[in-house]
Every structure is written in structure tokens, then in C-alpha cells.
Amino acid sequence: MTYHHTQYLEDGSIASTLADLARAHRILELEGHGDMSMGHLSYRDPFGRGLWLKRGNLALSEVVDDDFILIDFDGNVLEGTGLRHIEWPLHAEILRARPDVNFVGHSHSHFATVLASSTEELLPYNNHGIWFAYEGVPRFADTCHIITTVPLGVDAAKTLGNAQALFLANHGIAFVGSTVAEVTLTGIFLEKAARFQVDLKSSGFTPILPDPEEAKEKFDRIYPPKAQHNFWTFFNRRLDRVEALQGIGISQISLPSAV
Template sequence: MTDPQPINPSPDVAKILDDLARAHRILEMEGHGDMSMGHLSFRDPQGRGIWLKRGNLGFEEVTETDFILIDFDGEILEGTGLRHLEWPLHTELMLARPDINVVGHSHPFNSIIFAATGQKLGAYSNEGVWFEETGVPHFTLTSNLVDTTDLGKAHAQAMGTSDAVFLRNHGASFVGASVRDATLCGIFLEKAAKMQVAIASTGWKYQAPDHQEILTKRTDIYPDRARNNFWWYFNRKLAVLEGRTPDPM
């Protein structure tokens, strides 16, 4: 692997890339790792394109320098290293969804069970509550790479206004307005999937609360201050795992 050329982000972008690098490592810790596959991106605030994790790295290996800036046609504007083949999955979602700034795509084990079976994810635990409003649709056009702009558009269309989408026999994508929200979304998606797979495998009868109660739960469990609290919790957990002293917060 050749050494990457240094990127030169502005201080505000550098701070977010630092968060985004830790988000990759947190997601590895929470069951999203699959060798060097999977990637997160952040919308460039200057409108030049997206900052995308470079290729050939596992989630647990990503540092704040491991990003390339690409435009919406995939041209590399800053940094070097492998451009993930699935870059159109990111650019087309960013173009379709002005409400999001962060896109993640990974291959989490339990989410793939949903992606392979077409099952509906429900709010059977607190994590599933995150997805109650718009659900988690299934992208079924291909199980192969989302590596063309047409497939990127179709994948974005399948996701619609949801926070996540299952990719048939492949993986999942998840989004957020911030690094914090996209990371929590990815974590909760896999936790909800894992919970539901376990519940279903018991053969016992099970049910979710009614729709209105779930929506109220979502407001009560995941307000902004709780999201900050959970984000910093996962940062401290990562710091301990990596043998670092957690930042005071």
C-alpha cells in the first residue's frame, strides 16, 4: 500500500474528519466490521463533494488522515489512495437528501439476515424505535456493488426518507445529519436486527408496542442531549479499548 498524500482540510472539516475516523472505529467495535469493506463519508461544507474513507482499510484502522475528497462525479480532488468502488452510493444519497451530511455503508451480520430474507424490522427493543417513523426499506435491484450512478440513484430512491436501507444479500446503508446521528443510527440498526433475530429464533410469541407509544418513546429516549450522551459513551468505550485516556466531556 502506498502512503497517502496528506489532505489539507480546513480546521472545521479536520475536526469532523477526526470524529468520522472514530465513528469508523466505534462501528467496528459495535459489529459493523468486515475486513476492508465498508465506508463512511461526510458532505464537504464548501459544496465540493464528499470526504470518503479511502480503500484497503478496515474500520478499526481508520484515522483522521484516511479520507479522500471526491466531487459528485467521483474525481479525486484531495488525498490519494484507493477510491472505494461504491462511491456513487454516497454521492447519489448526498444529492438526493439535502437533510443528511453523513452516509455509512457496511456489512453487519444481523442486518444482512434481514437483507437476505426481506423481513421487516420492528421496534421490539429500544433500538428499533429509532426506525419506527419511516421503517427500513429493502434495496433489491442487485446484491452486487452499488458502483454506478444509476445504481446509486436507485439505492437512494429505495431508501427514500428513511435513515437506513437493507441491501439484498449484501449489507446496509445508514445516514444522519451529523457524524453522531449516523453512527448511532448504524449501531441501533444492527442492535435492533440482532435483537429481532434472537427473539424470532425462540419461537415464542412476541409483539411491539403500539405505533403511537413507539413514536413517543423515540422522542423521550433519543432527544439531542441523550444522543450526545450516547455518542460520548461510545467514544469513551473506544478510548478504553484502544488504551487511551478518554477525553473529559
């Protein structure tokens, strides 16, 4: 697929949005979110029918335009074929609880899951951590299980509150956005910030913690909607270059060590 600047966020049709969301899956695979066929993103159906969820048994790197099923908020499949991921309640309950959210992501990205599996608080040590300066990243630690029941989905959504992302202890992360660009950047920045924090804490250096109010002001300055759109288009250009070389569906082979 050839990248066109105007392709993204310009056409509000479901097919166009799902094409962007498919690309978001493949971008996230390049950014360390791949874990075999696990991990998935969803999109709130604009007609109120429920949510479009990536279908099962596909790696993030393999998702293309029509690899989604429409389910209602109780998990009934309304449209599409293929397996329904068993963690659908995580998506449904977050979307139910957060009218401002149109997209939900869930993955087991390595460094974010390292933090999720500890009591370490994500802090705004670098620009990626600044993304979370307002609400932080709460942790849902009631269970190490995957989120396959409605009560667990309700509790996870409650812990998420107004935040952009959630640590799932000993499991992974959830992340949200009002646009496909925002949910993608939230997932990418969480993994990058977590990796930075693991490196910083492993270095033996004494970390400098930014002033919390200044960190929020910095968020406002470096991440206005125009910048978010620029970063989203950057990741799309990069995806096109990678896929021009190796095609769709190839996962990155290795992840460099943190230290």
C-alpha cells in the same frame, strides 16, 4: 488519543469533523460492522465540493484522522491519496438526494445483513428498533450486487426515501445522519435491533408488537439530541478504553452466535 468531552461536535472544521468520523469507523468496528477492508463512511464537504470518503484498503478499525479522500459528486478525486472505494456512487447519490444528510455509512454488519437478505421487516421490538419507528428500514432488492454505478446509486437513494437506513438485499446496509453522532448511532442501533429481532424470532416466543404511534412517541422521549450526544460520548469513552488496552487497528475476533 485521549478523550475530551468538548472535542466532539464543538469545532466545525473539516479536520475536526474527519477526526470524529475516523473514530466513528473504529466505534462501528467494535459494534459488529467490520468486514475486512470493506465498509466506509462519508461526510458532505461543507464548501459544496463533494464528499470526504474513507480511503480504500483499510479496515474500519484502522481509520485515523487523514484517511479520507475528497471526491466530487461524479467521483473525481479532488484531494487526498489512496484508493477510492468503488461503491462511491451509493454515497454520492444519497447525498445528492437528501440535503438534510451530511454523513452516509455503508457496511455489511452481520445481523442487519441477515435481515437484509430476507423479506423480514425490521420492527420496533426493543429500544434500538425504536430508532427506526418513524420511517422503518426500506429494502433495496433490485440487485444483490454492490452499488458501483450511478444508476444503482440513484435507485438505492430513491428506495431510502426519507428513512435513516436502508437494507441492501444479500449485501449489507446503508445508514445516514445529519451529524457524525447520528450516523454512528443509526449504524449501531440497526445492527443491535436486527440482532434482537433475529434472537426474538429464533426463540420460539410470540413477539409483542408495540403500537406504531406509541413507538414514535417513545422515540421522541428516549432519543432527544441531548441523549444522542450522551450515547455518542459513551461510545467514544469506550473506544478510548479499548484502544488504551489494544491500540488502534485491532478487530474484535469473534461474534457470539445469535442463538
